[in-house]
Amino acid sequence: MVRRHEELSPSELRAHVDISNLPFDTTADLIGDVQPVLGxxxxxxxxxxxxxxxxxxxxxxxxxxxxxxxxxxxxxxxxxxxxxxxxxPDWCYVYNFKEPDRPKAIKLSPGKGKELKKDMHEFIQTLQQKVPEVFDSDDYRAKEKELQQAFEKIRREIIEELSEHARQEGFILQFSQVGMVIIPAGPDGQPLSQEDLAQLSEEEKKELRRKSDELHEKMKEAIKKIREVEENFRQKRNKLDSEIALFVVGQLMETYMEKYKDEPDVIDYLKSVQEDILENIDDFKKKPEEQQQPQLPHVPVPQRDGMIKRYDVNVFIDNSExxxxxxxxxxxxxxxxxxxxxxxxxxxxxxxxxxxxxxxxxxxxxxxxxxxxxxxxxxxxxxxxxxxxxxxxxxxxxxxxxxxxxxxxxxxxxxxxxxxxxxxxxxxxxxxxxxxxxxxxxxxxxxxxxxxxxDDRMDRNDDNVVKCARLVARFCEENGCRHMDKKGFARLIEYSMEKTEDREKLSLEIGDIGDLIREANYFASLDNATFISDEHVDRAVEKRIYRSNLIEEKVKELVAKDIFWVETDGWKVGQVNGLSILMTGDHEFGKPNRITATVSVGREGVIAIERESQLSGRIHTKGVMILTSFLKERFAHNKPISLTATLCFEQSYGMVEGDSASSTELYALLSAIAQVPIYQGIAVTGSVSQKGEIQPVGGVTRKIEAFFDICKHKGLNGKQGVIIPKKNVNNLMLKKEVIEAVEKGLFHIWPISTIEEGIEILTGMEAGKLQEDGTYPEGTFFRKVDDRLREIAEIVKKFAKEEEEKKSRQETDGGGCPACGS
Structure with a gap:
C-alpha cells in the first residue's frame, strides 16, 4: 500500500501581509524625511x-x-x-591677443563669470564715451596744436633753407603732386624753357647738371630731415595720446583690478586688455554713433564691430545658481x-x-x-x-x-x-x-x-516593510498620487513578493512598482476614492495582465478546443503533463505540455526528439543526459542497460530550453519502461539530479495557475493537482481562485524532494528501495523497471548471440572445396 504524501495547505500557497502589524493607517501618516535609496x-x-x-x-x-x-x-x-x-569655479572664454585663433580659458570663483562679462561690457561702453570726449577737449587740442605748430615750423625752416640755397645756385624749388622739384631758372628768376636750355653751350649745360645734382643731394638730406621731424612729431603725438588714454583707461581699469585681485587669471586678462586698448586707441576716438555703418536690408551683420567685439567675455560655465x-x-x-x-x-x-x-x-x-x-x-x-x-x-x-x-x-x-x-x-x-x-x-x-x-530584491522584514511604506509616501507626494491605505499597501507588498517569486524578498524594481502605484491611482480616481485600496491595486494588476496576455488567451483557447492536446483525467503509459513558461516580451505565462516516451529494444540509449531536430537548447540537452545517468545509477549496478528510448514534447514547434521538465521526462521514461500508467490529472515541474533529487525551478506560480485553469475548464474532479519541488514552496504566490479550490479539496499541490515521491503520487505504486542483494522489492515500481530493463538486456544479448551464430554459419558454409563448391 503506497503511503499518502503530504499536500500543501491553503495557508502555504500565498504569503499575506498582516495589516494589523502596520504602524500607520495610510501612507500619508509617513510623510517626512526618508532615505532616497532603499535596500x-x-x-x-x-x-x-x-x-x-x-x-x-x-x-x-x-x-x-x-x-x-x-x-x-x-x-x-x-x-x-x-x-x-x-x-x-566658473569658466569664461576670452579673446587671446597674442594668438587670436586660440581663445583663452580663464577660471573664476563661482558667480564671477557673469560679473566679469557685465563689467567688461560697461568698461568698453564707458571707454567709447570717455575717450572721444577727452580727445575732443580743448586741452588736448591745444597740446596737439602746439606739437603741430612746432613740427610745421621746423619743416618750413628746412624747406626755406633748401629754397634759398637753390635760388643762389640759379634754381627754383617748386612743389607738385609728386613732391619737391628743382628747376633751372633764368636771370629774371623764371624757370628756363626748353628753347632756352637748348641755346646753352655744352659747358653751361654741364655746369647746370653739376649744380642740379648737388641740389638734389641737398634736397634728399632735407627730405630725410623732414621725415625725422615727422617721426618725432608722430612719436610725441602718440605719447600724448597714450598718456591721455592711459589716464582714462587706467582710472577705469584700476577699479576692476581691485575688484578681481583674488582672480589671477582675470588680472592677467585685464592687463592684456589694457595693453591692447592703448595700442588701438584710435578705434575708440570716434563716437559710437559715428562707428555705425548703414546696413543693407535683409543682410545679416555682426552685432558690433570686430575690434570692439573682441573685448566681450563668453561666460562658458556659470555656477552662480x-x-x-x-x-x-x-x-x-x-x-x-x-x-x-x-x-x-x-x-x-x-x-x-x-x-x-x-x-x-x-x-x-x-x-x-x-x-x-x-x-x-x-x-x-x-x-x-x-x-x-x-x-x-x-x-x-x-x-x-x-x-x-x-x-x-x-x-x-x-x-x-x-x-x-x-x-x-x-x-x-x-x-x-x-x-x-x-x-x-x-x-x-x-x-x-x-x-x-x-540588487533587484531585498529581505522582507518589518523594518524594510515600514521603509517601503515611507518610500511609497514620498512617491505619492512627489507624483501627485493618492496615498495608500493599509489594505492597498499590503496588496502592493504582496505584488512585490510576486515579482521576486520569493516570500522572503521584496522587489527593488522601483520603476515597475512606481508604475503600478500610478495605475492603481487611476482606478481609485474612477471610483472617487480618497485613498488607494487593495481593490484598486488588484484591478491595476489585472488590467496590466489583460493588456498583455492576448497570446496566453489564444493558447488557452487552443487547449480548451483540444487542438493543443492536454489531458486532465485518465491513466496513460509513458505520458505526463509537463509545465513550461512562455515569454512574450512584456508578459510571461505557464503552458502545459504533453510529454511522451517510448521504449524499444536497442542500444541507442535515451534520444530527445527536440535535440535531434535541433529544437532544444544546451540546458535541455544536459537535462536529457542526466536521465541516462540516473538510469545507470539506479539500474546498471548488476547488468548492462540496453535500450532505445525517445522523449518528445508533443505539439511543440519552437525551441525548448531549460531543465525544469527533466523530472517530467524521467517519469514518462520510467512509466514507458515499466509499462505502468500515470494519472493524467497531475502535472509536474522540477529538474532532477543524477541522484534523483528534485531541484527548484522558476515560474512555479504561473505554471500551477496555468494547469489549474485547464483543469477548471475541463472540470475539477478532486484528484487533479501539480507536483512541485519542495524547495519552491517559498516561491508560491497563487491567486485566490486556486487557494479556494485547494481549500475545498478540488485541487492539490504536492511538494516533493525525490523522484520516488513523484512516482508514488503519479502511479499510486510504491517506488521501492534497492535491497542488499541488488534487487527491488516485489510489487514496487522500480522492480517493474528493473525487470523490464533486464528483459530487454536479455533480448539484446540473445539477439546478438543469434546474429553471431548466423554469421558464423554463413562463413562456414562459404568455406567448402574450391573444386566442387561443396
Missing amino acids: QERAIDAILFGMGMKADGYNIFVAGPPKTGLTYIAKTFLEEQARKEPTP LQGAPVIIESNPAYPNLFGTIERQAWFGALFTDFTMIKPGALHKANGGYLVMKALDLLKWYISWEALKRALRDKEIKIEDLGELYGLFSTRTIRPEPIPLNVKIVLTGDPWLYELLYIYDDKFQKLFKVKAHL
Whole structure:
C-alpha cells in the first residue's frame, strides 16, 4: 500500500501581509524625511567610496537590472551627497591677443563669470564715451596744436633753407603732386624753357647738371630731415595720446583690478586688455554713433564691430545658481553634446566663428562634480566613448571640430584652449555590459575601478516593510498620487513578493512598482476614492495582465478546443503533463505540455526528439543526459542497460530550453519502461539530479495557475493537482481562485524532494528501495523497471548471440572445396 504524501495547505500557497502589524493607517501618516535609496547598502557603500576617492581612475559603474532605477538611484543619491561638496569655479572664454585663433580659458570663483562679462561690457561702453570726449577737449587740442605748430615750423625752416640755397645756385624749388622739384631758372628768376636750355653751350649745360645734382643731394638730406621731424612729431603725438588714454583707461581699469585681485587669471586678462586698448586707441576716438555703418536690408551683420567685439567675455560655465557640486544627466552623449561645439554664423554667404560662439558640453557643465550616463547610450557613439577615455587620461577637455579632427574637411577654425578636467563619471548599465567592457576594453578597468552593484530584491522584514511604506509616501507626494491605505499597501507588498517569486524578498524594481502605484491611482480616481485600496491595486494588476496576455488567451483557447492536446483525467503509459513558461516580451505565462516516451529494444540509449531536430537548447540537452545517468545509477549496478528510448514534447514547434521538465521526462521514461500508467490529472515541474533529487525551478506560480485553469475548464474532479519541488514552496504566490479550490479539496499541490515521491503520487505504486542483494522489492515500481530493463538486456544479448551464430554459419558454409563448391 503506497503511503499518502503530504499536500500543501491553503495557508502555504500565498504569503499575506498582516495589516494589523502596520504602524500607520495610510501612507500619508509617513510623510517626512526618508532615505532616497532603499535596500542597496552594497551599492551605496561603493558609490560613497567612489565619491570619496579623488585619485585617478576611480570612476563609478552602477550595475544592475534596468527596472531597478539605475539612473534615478545614481542621480538621487549623488545629488544629496554633492550638495555637501564645494561649488566648482566658473569658466569664461576670452579673446587671446597674442594668438587670436586660440581663445583663452580663464577660471573664476563661482558667480564671477557673469560679473566679469557685465563689467567688461560697461568698461568698453564707458571707454567709447570717455575717450572721444577727452580727445575732443580743448586741452588736448591745444597740446596737439602746439606739437603741430612746432613740427610745421621746423619743416618750413628746412624747406626755406633748401629754397634759398637753390635760388643762389640759379634754381627754383617748386612743389607738385609728386613732391619737391628743382628747376633751372633764368636771370629774371623764371624757370628756363626748353628753347632756352637748348641755346646753352655744352659747358653751361654741364655746369647746370653739376649744380642740379648737388641740389638734389641737398634736397634728399632735407627730405630725410623732414621725415625725422615727422617721426618725432608722430612719436610725441602718440605719447600724448597714450598718456591721455592711459589716464582714462587706467582710472577705469584700476577699479576692476581691485575688484578681481583674488582672480589671477582675470588680472592677467585685464592687463592684456589694457595693453591692447592703448595700442588701438584710435578705434575708440570716434563716437559710437559715428562707428555705425548703414546696413543693407535683409543682410545679416555682426552685432558690433570686430575690434570692439573682441573685448566681450563668453561666460562658458556659470555656477552662480549652483549649491555644491553639479550632477548632470546626459541622455544623448553624442560628441557635441558631451564635449561642446564651435558654432558658426553666416556672413555674406560665408561662415565665420569666434570665441563667443564656443558652447559647452555635458563634461564642462559637470566639471568639478558628477556626470551620469547610460553606458549603452554612450557606447552607441564610438567617437564619444574614445574621446571620453582620452579626456580622462589627459585630464583636460578639448573642444575640437569633428570634421577637422577626422580629416573630413580643413576649414580654418579656432582652437579653444583646453579646460582642466576634474569630474567623476558615473555610468549605469547591466552587469553583463560591465563584464564585457572589463574583459575587452583594457582602458575601462583602469578608468572605472568602482563597481556599484545594485540588487533587484531585498529581505522582507518589518523594518524594510515600514521603509517601503515611507518610500511609497514620498512617491505619492512627489507624483501627485493618492496615498495608500493599509489594505492597498499590503496588496502592493504582496505584488512585490510576486515579482521576486520569493516570500522572503521584496522587489527593488522601483520603476515597475512606481508604475503600478500610478495605475492603481487611476482606478481609485474612477471610483472617487480618497485613498488607494487593495481593490484598486488588484484591478491595476489585472488590467496590466489583460493588456498583455492576448497570446496566453489564444493558447488557452487552443487547449480548451483540444487542438493543443492536454489531458486532465485518465491513466496513460509513458505520458505526463509537463509545465513550461512562455515569454512574450512584456508578459510571461505557464503552458502545459504533453510529454511522451517510448521504449524499444536497442542500444541507442535515451534520444530527445527536440535535440535531434535541433529544437532544444544546451540546458535541455544536459537535462536529457542526466536521465541516462540516473538510469545507470539506479539500474546498471548488476547488468548492462540496453535500450532505445525517445522523449518528445508533443505539439511543440519552437525551441525548448531549460531543465525544469527533466523530472517530467524521467517519469514518462520510467512509466514507458515499466509499462505502468500515470494519472493524467497531475502535472509536474522540477529538474532532477543524477541522484534523483528534485531541484527548484522558476515560474512555479504561473505554471500551477496555468494547469489549474485547464483543469477548471475541463472540470475539477478532486484528484487533479501539480507536483512541485519542495524547495519552491517559498516561491508560491497563487491567486485566490486556486487557494479556494485547494481549500475545498478540488485541487492539490504536492511538494516533493525525490523522484520516488513523484512516482508514488503519479502511479499510486510504491517506488521501492534497492535491497542488499541488488534487487527491488516485489510489487514496487522500480522492480517493474528493473525487470523490464533486464528483459530487454536479455533480448539484446540473445539477439546478438543469434546474429553471431548466423554469421558464423554463413562463413562456414562459404568455406567448402574450391573444386566442387561443396
